[in-house]
Amino acid sequence: MTSEENINYHYNRTNSNSSQDKKSIDEEISANEKAIKDEESEVESLRRLIAPLSKEQLIDILATSALIHQDIRDKCNEAVASSPSTRRLMVRNIPFSTRDEQFLKYFETFGEIEDGIIVREKEGRSKGYGFVTFKYVESVQKCLKSSHTLDNKELQVPNTFNYPISFVPNIYTNVPHGYQLNYPANLDSFNAFYSNTRY
Known part of the structure; x- marks a missing residue:
């Protein structure tokens, strides 16, 4: 070549x-x-x-799926935790003499705080309400489960976001009339029921 x-x-x-x-x-x-x-x-x-599907139906389906699948639960927690508005609570009936430092110190007992303030008038006098933003949703839920007293006055912390106090779906009660669910009575048997391969 x-x-x-x-x-x-x-x-x-x-x-x-x-x-x-x-x-x-x-x-x-x-x-x-x-x-x-x-x-x-x-x-x-x-x-x-x-x-x-209605919002209620979607919430029930998602909650049930999150109970069974950890990755779905993680995505739900991630979505909720990403927005500060889902971690912010309004606090009413704050004593007028309470300082911001006392207010924050009290709510730090429920978890780490990102932000907190007592709303005041221009003159600096308290309006009797404030806001606290927690770093984690778990702290919000812990706070909502408790009753609150500061300077011998009961605080009002309304559940404005309708957070469930515990993460359990409403599948047992949201059943159309005439239907009967044969779901197990507790979470362990519930998980065992759905981990069965025939379902």
């Missing part, structure tokens, strides 16, 4: 390899695009499926 033939041979071989590489890359890209489109269409079909 002459040097010119050798060069042409290598050139053709390189071009055929690069065209094969290009084809395989194009095939891989089109396969990825198809997978993304399939996933998007699956998401859209799921959205259409759950669109007619």
Whole structure:
């Protein structure tokens, strides 16, 4: 083989390899695009499926799923914890003599605080209410479970977000009339019931 033939041979071989590489890359890209489109269409079909459900039904389904699947529970906690408004409580009936430091120190007993303030008039006199923002949702729930007294006065901490005091779905009570659920009576048997492969 002459040097010119050798060069042409290598050139053709390189071009055929690069065209094969290009084809395989194009095939891989089109396969990825198809997978993304399939996933998007699956998401859209799921959205259409759950669109007619009420908020109450969606909450029950999500709560039940979160009990069974830890990754769903983690996503729920992450979504709730990401917004400060879900970790902020309004506190009413604060004694007018209470200082901000006393207020914050009292609520630190329930967990780490991001922010807290007693609302005051322009002159600096307390209006008798304030806000406390906890770092974690668990602290909010712990605070809501307790009664509160500061400077010998009972504080009012309303559950303004309707947080459940404990994370248990309402599947036992939200049953249409005429239906009977055969669910187990406690959480351990509930988890065992759903971990059974035949369901």
